Each structure stands twice: as C-alpha cells, then as structure tokens.
Amino acid sequence: xxxxKKFGGTSVADKERIFNVxxxxxxxxxxxxxxxxxxxxxxxxxxxLLAQARDIxxxxxxxxxxxxxxxxxxxxxxxxxxxxxxxGVPAVSLNAFQVAMHTTSNYxxxxxxxxxxxxxxxxxxxxxxxxxxGFQGIDKADNYTTLGRGGSDTTAxxxxxxxxxxxxxxxxxxxxxxxxDPRIVKNARKxxxxxxxxxxDLASLGAGVLxxxxxxxxxxxxxxxxxxxxxxxxxxxxxxxxxxVEKMLVSGVACDKNTARISVIGLEDQPGxxxxxxxxxxxxxxxxxxxxxxxxxxxxxxxxxxxxEDAVEDAVAILERHKQSSLKCDKIDxxxxxxxxxxxxxxxxxxxxxxxxxxxxxxxxxxxxxxxxTSEIRVTVLIDEAHVEKAMNSVHDKFTLGDL
Amino acid sequence: xxxxKKFGGTSVADKERIFNVxxxxxxxxxxxxxxxxxxxxxxxxxxxLLAQARDIxxxxxxxxxxxxxxxxxxxxxxxxxxxxxxxGVPAVSLNAFQVAMHTTSNYxxxxxxxxxxxxxxxxxxxxxxxxxxGFQGIDKADNYTTLGRGGSDTTAxxxxxxxxxxxxxxxxxxxxxxxxDPRIVKNARKxxxxxxxxxxDLASLGAGVLxxxxxxxxxxxxxxxxxxxxxxxxxxxxxxxxxxVEKMLVSGVACDKNTARISVIGLEDQPGxxxxxxxxxxxxxxxxxxxxxxxxxxxxxxxxxxxxEDAVEDAVAILERHKQSSLKCDKIDxxxxxxxxxxxxxxxxxxxxxxxxxxxxxxxxxxxxxxxxTSEIRVTVLIDEAHVEKAMNSVHDKFTLGDL
Numbered sequence: 001x002x003x004x005k006k007f008g009g010t011s012v013a014d015k016e017r018i019f020n021v022x023x024x025x026x027x028x029x030x031x032x033x034x035x036x037x038x039x040x041x042x043x044x045x046x047x048x049l050l051a052q053a054r055d056i057x058x059x060x061x062x063x064x065x066x067x068x069x070x071x072x073x074x075x076x077x078x079x080x081x082x083x084x085x086x087x088g089v090p091a092v093s094l095n096a097f098q099v100a101m102h103t104t105s106n107y108x109x110x111x112x113x114x115x116x117x118x119x120x121x122x123x124x125x126x127x128x129x130x131x132x133x134g135f136q137g138i139d140k141a142d143n144y145t146t147l148g149r150g151g152s153d154t155t156a157x158x159x160x161x162x163x164x165x166x167x168x169x170x171x172x173x174x175x176x177x178x179x180x181d182p183r184i185v186k187n188a189r190k191x192x193x194x195x196x197x198x199x200x201d202l203a204s205l206g207a208g209v210l211x212x213x214x215x216x217x218x219x220x221x222x223x224x225x226x227x228x229x230x231x232x233x234x235x236x237x238x239x240x241x242x243x244x245v246e247k248m249l250v251s252g253v254a255c256d257k258n259t260a261r262i263s264v265i266g267l268e269d270q271p272g273x274x275x276x277x278x279x280x281x282x283x284x285x286x287x288x289x290x291x292x293x294x295x296x297x298x299x300x301x302x303x304x305x306x307x308x309e310d311a312v313e314d315a316v317a318i319l320e321r322h323k324q325s326s327l328k329c330d331k332i333d334x335x336x337x338x339x340x341x342x343x344x345x346x347x348x349x350x351x352x353x354x355x356x357x358x359x360x361x362x363x364x365x366x367x368x369x370x371x372x373x374t375s376e377i378r379v380t381v382l383i384d385e386a387h388v389e390k391a392m393n394s395v396h397d398k399f400t401l402g403d404l
Numbered sequence: 405x406x407x408x409k410k411f412g413g414t415s416v417a418d419k420e421r422i423f424n425v426x427x428x429x430x431x432x433x434x435x436x437x438x439x440x441x442x443x444x445x446x447x448x449x450x451x452x453l454l455a456q457a458r459d460i461x462x463x464x465x466x467x468x469x470x471x472x473x474x475x476x477x478x479x480x481x482x483x484x485x486x487x488x489x490x491x492g493v494p495a496v497s498l499n500a501f502q503v504a505m506h507t508t509s510n511y512x513x514x515x516x517x518x519x520x521x522x523x524x525x526x527x528x529x530x531x532x533x534x535x536x537x538g539f540q541g542i543d544k545a546d547n548y549t550t551l552g553r554g555g556s557d558t559t560a561x562x563x564x565x566x567x568x569x570x571x572x573x574x575x576x577x578x579x580x581x582x583x584x585d586p587r588i589v590k591n592a593r594k595x596x597x598x599x600x601x602x603x604x605d606l607a608s609l610g611a612g613v614l615x616x617x618x619x620x621x622x623x624x625x626x627x628x629x630x631x632x633x634x635x636x637x638x639x640x641x642x643x644x645x646x647x648x649v650e651k652m653l654v655s656g657v658a659c660d661k662n663t664a665r666i667s668v669i670g671l672e673d674q675p676g677x678x679x680x681x682x683x684x685x686x687x688x689x690x691x692x693x694x695x696x697x698x699x700x701x702x703x704x705x706x707x708x709x710x711x712x713e714d715a716v717e718d719a720v721a722i723l724e725r726h727k728q729s730s731l732k733c734d735k736i737d738x739x740x741x742x743x744x745x746x747x748x749x750x751x752x753x754x755x756x757x758x759x760x761x762x763x764x765x766x767x768x769x770x771x772x773x774x775x776x777x778t779s780e781i782r783v784t785v786l787i788d789e790a791h792v793e794k795a796m797n798s799v800h801d802k803f804t805l806g807d808l
Contacts, residue, residue: 015460049479056419056483057490064489067497068482071475075453078472079460085468086461093471097501098546119546142502142523 001166002124003028006038006134006156011171011230012076013043021171021230022083025129029089034124036163038134038156039080041072062107063143066136070096070144073133073152080131091129094119096136096144101155103137103145110137110145112154115162132159150211157214161221168223170210171230176237177202177209179401180253184392187402191251193238198251199225201344201378215239249354250345250399253392257339257385259289260312261370263304264319266330269295276326277303280318286311290340290373290382300330304371306382309336338370339388342380343395355379361398365390405570406528407432410442410538410560414577415634416480417447425575425634426487429533433493438528440567442538442560443484445476466511467547470540474500474548477537477556484535495533498523500540500548505559507541507549514541514549516558519566536563554615561618565625572627574614575634580641581606581613583805584657589796591806595655597642602655603629605748605782619643653758654749654803657796661743661789663693664716665774667708668723670734673699680730681707684722690715694744694777694786704734708775710786713740742774743792746784747799759783765802769794 005028007021021037029035040046049068053060060068077093084091098119103110123130134152137145147154153170160168177199180188194202196219203212209227218225218239228236267273274293281288289306307315312334319332348354355372358379362369367390371382383391396402409432411425425441433439444450453472457464464472481497488495503523507514527534538556541549551558557574564572581603584592598606600623607616613631622629622643632640671677678697685692693710711719716738723736752758759776762783766773771794775786787795800806 018460053483053486056422057486059490060486061489064482064485064497067485067499068479071478071482074475074478075472078468079457081468081471082457082461082464085465086463093468095471 002034002036002163004036004038004156004160004163004165004168005171006152006169007040007171007230008152008173009040009043009046010173012039012080018079018083019087022080022087022089024230026084026087026089029129035129036120036124036159036165037080037129037131038152038159039073039076039131040134040152041069042076042079045072045075066107066144066146069146070133070136073135077131077133084129084131089129090127091131092123093131093133094123095133096138097142099132101137101158103139103147105139105141105143105145107143107145109148110139112137112147112158115158117162120159120163147213150214153211153214154217157217157221157223157225160223161217165223167226168218169226169228169236170214171228172209173229173231174209174227175229175232175234176227177239178252180392180396181255184255184389185253185396185402186393188396189402190234191237192235193240194251195346196239196241197377198344198346199239201342201375202252202254210239249347249351250343250401251347252344253341253396253399253401254344255339255341255388255392257388258309259306259338259340259382260309261304261306261335261338261382262312262315262319263302263333263335264327264329265302265333266300267303268328269299269301273301273327274303276322277319278305280322280326281307281315284314284318286315286318290371290380292371292373306338306340306371312336335370337385338382339385340380340382341388341391341395342378343399344378346377348377348379357398358395361394362391364398365394367391367394406438406440406567408440408442408560408564408567408569408572409575410556410573411444411575411634412556412577413444413447413450415575416443416484421634422483422487423491426484426491426493428634430488430491430493433533439533440524440528440563440569441484441533441535442556442563443477443480443535444538444556445473446480446483449476449479470511470548470550473550474537474540477539481535481537488533488535493533494531495535496527497535497537498527499537500542501546503536505541505562507543507551509543509545509547509549511547511549513552514543516541516551516562519562521566524563524567551617554618557615557618558621561621561625561627561629564627565621569627571630572622573630573632573640574618575632576613577633577635578613578631579633579636579638580631581643582656584796584800585659588659588793589657589800589806592800593806594638595641596639597644598655599750600643600645601781602748602750603643605746605779606656606658614643653751653755654747654805655751656748657745657800657803657805658748659743659745659792659796661792662713663710663742663744663786664713665708665710665739665742665786666716666719666723667706667737667739668731668733669706669737670704671707672732673703673705677705677731678707680726681723682709684726684730685711685719688718688722690719690722694775694784696775696777710742710744710775716740739774741789742786743789744784744786745792745795745799746782747803748782750781752781752783761802762799765798766795768802769798771795771798 081093134155225239485495485497506518538559629643
C-alpha cells in the first residue's frame with residue numbers, strides 16, 4: 001500500500017509531538033507500506049513569520065511573503081526526517097523544488113498544476129519514508145508560491161492523486177466528522193462515512209474539518225480520504241464518492257456565525273436591477289451567499305443577501321455609493337447578529353419533506369426563520385445568532401442524529 | 405558598475421539593522437549601479453537551528469541538517485526584499501535553487517562548482533536589487549548543501565567572479581584589515597590595501613576577518629575584494645593581487661593562541677621516522693602546523709610540531725599507541741600554553757633581515773622563542789601564551805606599523 005499521511009501544525013508543534021507523528025508513520029512503514037508524509041509549519045510559526053514580515057513592511061510583496069512562509073514547512077520536514085533517523089528509519093525531506101510541486105504564479109493563493117513524482121518514487125523504492133512540505137509550490141519561473149488556506153490538505157490530496165495512493169489520511173485534533181459541532185450539540189455523533197458532496201457542504205457551512213479545495217480535488221480524482229485524530233487511534237471518518245451503508249437522510253447539522261444580512265429596500269422592479277447590484281459587489285471581490293428577492297410595495301422589490309461579517313462594512317459602503325445613481329433604492333438595511341444553520345445529507349435528494357421537518361424542529365423551539373436557501377443535498381436557514389444552540393439541538397434531535 | 409555586497413549575520417540581526425543594510429544597498433542602486441546582495445542568517449539563528457536539531461537527534465543526518473540550516477538565509481533575504489520594497493525600491497530574493505548555485509554533495513562542507521547567472525542578470529536588467537542567500541547550494545540531485553565556515557563570503561566572491569562584478573564588498577563589524585588585533589596592540593593601524601597572499605597568511609594565522617576559501621577564490625578569479633564595516637562608512641581595506649603603493653616590508657602582526665606543541669623525544673635517527681610519525685596523524689585527519697627536527701642524544705633525534713589545541717588529546721593518544729611499536733621513541737612531551745606570533749608581508753620576499761628584526765623585537769622584551777617557521781611572506785614564532793601581548797606590541801613597534 002502507498003499511504004499519504006498529512007499532519008497539521010499542532011501535530012508537529014514540539015519535540016514530543018514530532019516523535020509521536022514519526023512513530024505513527026513508522027508503524028505503517030514497518031508493515032511494508034510506502035509512506036509519504038505531508039507536514040504543515042510547526043504550531044504558530046506561520047503566524048510568527050507573518051508578524052515578523054508586517055513589522056518590516058505592513059504590506060509586504062506577496063512574492064516575498066511566500067518566499068518567507070515556505071521556510072515554515074521546510075523546518076518541519078527537516079526535523080521530522082531527523083526524528084525518524086534517530087528512531088532508526090531512513091527518511092528524506094523534500095520541499096516544493098525537490099518534489100517538484102508546480103503551481104500557478106498566484107502568490108499566496110496559488111493552484112497546483114502538476115506534481116512530478118519521479119523523485120518521490122525513487123526515494124520510496126529505496127525504502128525511505130518521504131516527508132514533503134505542505135502548502136507550498138513553485139511557479140514556472142522558479143518562484144515559491146503558497147496555496148492559501150487549507151493548503152497542506154490540498155498538497156496531501158494532490159500527492160495522493162498523483163501517486164495513485166491507496167489512502168490519504170488527514171490527521172486533525174478531532175476524531176473525524178461529526179453530525180454537529182460537539183461543543184454545541186452534546187449528543188453529536190462521529191460519522192463513519194460521508195460523501196464528498198456532503199463534506200463540501202459541511203465545510204462551506206462552517207464545520208471546518210477539511211478545506212473545500214482539498215475535498216473538491218479528492219472528489220475530482222477519486223482519492224479516498226480519511227479524517228482522523230493525531231491524538232488517538234480511533235478509526236476516523238472516511239470521505240468517498242458513495243457511502244456503503246444505506247444512505248442517511250441527513251448526515252449532519254452545521255452552523256456558521258460568521259455571516260450578516262444586508263437588505264436593499266425599494267429597488268425598481270425592472271430587468272437588470274439584480275445584475276447591477278451584485279456586479280458592484282463582485283467587482284470588489286465580495287462574496288455573496290444566500291440571496292432572497294421579494295416583492296416590495298408600490299411596484300418596487302427588495303433584495304436581501306448574506307455576506308461574511310468582515311465584508312459587511314465594505315459591501316454597505318459600495319452600495320451606499322451607488323444608492324442614488326445606478327441602484328435607485330430607498331434604503332439599505334443591515335443585520336449582523338444572525339447565523340446560518342444547515343442540514344446536509346446526500347439522502348435528502350430523493351426524500352421530500354426533509355426541509356419541512358427541519359422547519360418543524362425550529363418551530364418546536366420557537367426559532368424564527370429569516371431566510372431560506374436550499375441545494376440538492378442541503379437546507380440552510382438564517383436565524384438569530386442567539387438561537388443557534390437550541391436550534392441546532394432541536395434539528396439534531398428531530399433527525400435522530402445523536403448517539404442512541 | 406556591478407557591485408556584490410555581502411553582509412553577515414550580525415548586520416541583519418534585527419529590523420533596524422536590516423533597514424540599515426537596505427539603505428546602504430539602495431544608495432549604490434540609486435547611483436545607477438547593479439547591486440547584488442549576499443546575506444547570512446540573522447544573528448544567532450543558525451545556532452538556534454543547530455540546537456533544535458540536536459535536541460531531536462544528537463547526530464542528525466547531514467543532508468537533513470543542511471535542509472534545516474538553509475532556512476536561515478532564506479529568512480534574511482525575504483525580509484530584506486520586504487524592507488527594500490517598503491523603501492520604494494524593487495528587490496527580489498533568490499535562494500540556491502532559484503539562482504542556481506551548484507555544489508558538490510559534501511553536505512555541511514560543500515564546494516561551489518558552477519553558478520547560473522541568467523536569472524540574476526534578468527532581474528538586474530529589470531532594475532531590481534537581487535538578494536541572494538549566502539552559505540547554501542544545491543547538488544546535482546537537487547539536495548540542499550551548505551558551504552561550511554565562511555560560506556557566505558565564499559558565495560559572495562563566487563558570485564562576483566561569475567558575474568564579473570566590478571567590486572565585491574565584504575561587510576563585517578570591523579573597519580577593515582589591521583596591522584594587528586587592536587584589542588592586543590593599541591596603536592594597530594587599518595591597512596588601505598593588502599595582497600591576496602598576505603590576507604591568506606593573516607587569515608590562517610588567526611586574524612580571522614575573511615575565511616581562507618573566499619580569499620583563495622578571489623585570488624584565483626582576480627575578484628577585487630573590499631573588507632569594510634557595516635557600522636560606518638570608512639573606506640575599508642582593498643584586497644588584490646598587487647598593492648599599488650610601494651610595498652610595505654611587513655603588513656601586519658597576527659597571533660593564534662589555539663595551538664599546542666608536541667615533542668617526540670629520542671626517535672631513532674634513520675630514514676622513514678618522520679614519515680611514520682606524521683602518517684599516523686594524517687590517517688586520523690590531524691593537521692600539523694610548524695614542524696621542527698633536532699638532533700638528540702646518543703644518535704637519536706627529536707621531532708616537535710604544533711597542532712590545534714582541540715586536536716592535542718587525539719594526537720597524543722595516537723602517538724602513545726605507536727610509541728613502542730613503530731615509533732620506538734623515549735617519550736612524548738606536550739606543552740599547551742603556547743601561541744604563534746607571525747609577521748606577514750609581501751615585501752619581505754626581497755628584503756633580507758626581516759626575520760632577525762622580529763627576533764630582536766622579541767629579545768627586547770625578553771620573550772623566548774620556542775620554534776620558528778618561515779614562508780616567503782611570513783615569519784612565525786612559537787612563544788609562551790602569557791607573552792603574546794608584549795611580543796606583539798614590540799614587533800608592531802619595531803616595524804613601525806602603528807599610527808604615526
């Protein structure tokens with residue numbers, strides 16, 4: 001078996017943890033497997049480097065920022081190779097040049113284009129554990145790039161795809177994917193399996209175990225993912241195309257408090273109004289989430305939508321600028337203390353009544369729904385942030401997701 | 405003009421110093437020069453990395469040690485590029501892969517084989533300051549290597565040679581090369597010029613401003629070196645093939661306390677004895693410095709020689725092992741509290757009487773000479789370590805090297 005194992009920054013934060021990871025990898029190696037390990041920078045090293053850079057230049061050139069940040073993973077992999085060596089196992093660390101990991105030139109948020117596998121295969125053939133820097137790549141002019149948020153997960157999945165690995169294990173500080181955040185829903189249960197699509201919806205809705213880009217890539221190349229804990233040996237959650245057990249109606253309940261609602265009231269009811277509105281926002285790279293349009297008074301219409309909380313000020317400022325000229329609306333209304341609660345499940349595609357069952361659960365505990373959005377495998381509602389806990393628990397119970 | 409400027413670790417130890425270096429380089433840049441900057445790791449970062457590695461593995465694989473150490477210079481160059489950017493000057497940092505700097509595979513002590521200049525030339529042509537990681541290279545299999553002691557100086561000189569630079573400035577924390585160590589000889593004077601050969605003898609004798617490898621390379625490729633202070637704007641010392649001013653008889657006085665004398669007493673006076681003795685030491689990589697052979701009693705001979713202090717124990721142990729068998733000597737005698745004092749000067753080749761003038765200076769202050777060694781441009785004596793200060797001052801005065 002060829003196994004790709006990815007460990008995040010907290011898993012390699014100090015000497016003891018580095019050795020824990022080393023032993024864990026060596027266990028697989030000694031069973032005769034080929035082992036490729038992908039590591040992030042140690043603990044808070046990336047934050048330290050960011051601070052160091054900003055102290056020198058509040059707005060550092062992105063090309064140089066990536067040049068600086070890549071040293072984080074290089075430190076991790078070199079120390080890991082030394083740890084494995086001291087445990088008597090041959091290992092070799094490789095950075096983005098040595099692999100090589102080819103990306104676009106979009107510094108700070110590059111996309112992987114191609115991974116050379118010759119060096120890795122040669123090292124594996126000489127029975128070494130291969131330790132690869134996550135998060136980083138090189139562009140066609142040999143500049144360092146970084147992959148942005150969740151970059152090391154992406155590196156691991158891409159490597160697993162390129163090497164046609166038999167498994168890709170993503171180690172985190174949780175046991176796997178849960179039916180809901182255990183801090184909010186006490187009887188939340190760990191899922192044994194989940195589909196890529198469910199995982200994608202959960203990730204984008206704030207469950208946050210895996211970054212969307214890595215799940216998308218795993219889906220695209222059919223890489224079987226396992227999300228599991230670096231702290232214990234429990235089985236974790238398998239993410240794959242089709243789950244083997246009978247599809248559950250709903251796999252999980254997710255919430256996202258990082259959201260705010262903006263309503264544009266009294267727009268003219270004529271073609272092109274929605275286009276103008278969202279085009280202004282798109283030009284400033286503001287991502288809009290749920291959109292709801294309703295008929296207003298006197299032949300006008302209202303458009304409401306949600307944006308991430310840190311984009312609210314910008315969004316409102318842009319809309320205010322165009323309020324008189326192109327938008328011609330009466331007023332712009334903002335509500336910040338809102339949250340999205342969602343149910344996700346591949347099973348709901350063929351099961352009518354799932355949405356209404358969720359609404360019933362909210363009605364049971366007196367939670368008012370402000371907006372609704374649905375996809376094939378997801379129902380999302382916007383509610384008061386203060387009601388998140390009781391809403392999630394009620395929905396979780398309604399679909400009997402908890403431990404029995 | 406194309407200028408290569410090299411700054412050591414103390415020159416980039418913190419934000420303030422990084423900006424000092426940046427401004428210094430920008431000054432040359434704004435005069436229209438092409439500027440290539442070579443940097444070492446910041447302050448004590450290399451020591452920190454070494455300690456971090458040894459904590460994980462007391463005997464880390466050298467390949468991985470180099471992988472770890474190279475992040476030091478990469479940090480320096482990235483931060484420097486950010487500093488220059490914040491001062492409004494375009495700059496680009498390049499590591500050993502990006503240049504590329506090709507070396508042998510001798511991890512920890514690699515030798516430069518070839519430097520590609522295309523990337524650097526392209527960046528210079530687009531009017532960027534190019535900041536290159538010192539000390540590091542890559543071998544033919546794309547592994548990182550490091551150049552060992554004085555590595556960043558070597559990088560700078562090699563780059564200057566490859567780019568046919570008009571000047572190569574080595575910035576240190578001293579003003580230049582002195583006629584003697586100013587801490588020992590109060591009226592020591594800074595030299596305006598010195599030849600490569602004199603510099604080589606001074607470096608090997610403990611003056612320690614420039615590492616021998618970089619001076620040898622500068623001599624080989626005719627790179628004009630300037631040693632100057634990063635703390636002030638004084639002119640520094642030019643190192644070149646021939647000095648322009650009338651050759652001084654003696655350029656400087658150097659001392660080296662890291663030495664010990666070993667005497668092997670009562671060897672048989674027959675052919676092959678010296679060979680056997682030094683062959684035993686050479687097989688164990690022990691470098692021998694001054695050698696003196698004298699006739700002993702009853703048809704025997706004595707051989708004395710000096711070694712570095714940290715090699716004494718090993719050397720004596722090896723000789724004791726062969727004392728009875730191959731050496732057949734009476735006893736082995738060791739003296740540790742000794743020091744070498746040397747005068748160096750290209751002028752002494754054609755001037756007889758220089759050595760005796762030095763011996764006179766020592767006699768003036770009652771210093772006994774234990775051993776003598778000479779080369780074409782150097783006279784070295786071994787004396788009691790306790791007498792170093794008065795010996796150096798007396799010799800320095802005798803040749804009127806001091807400030808007038």
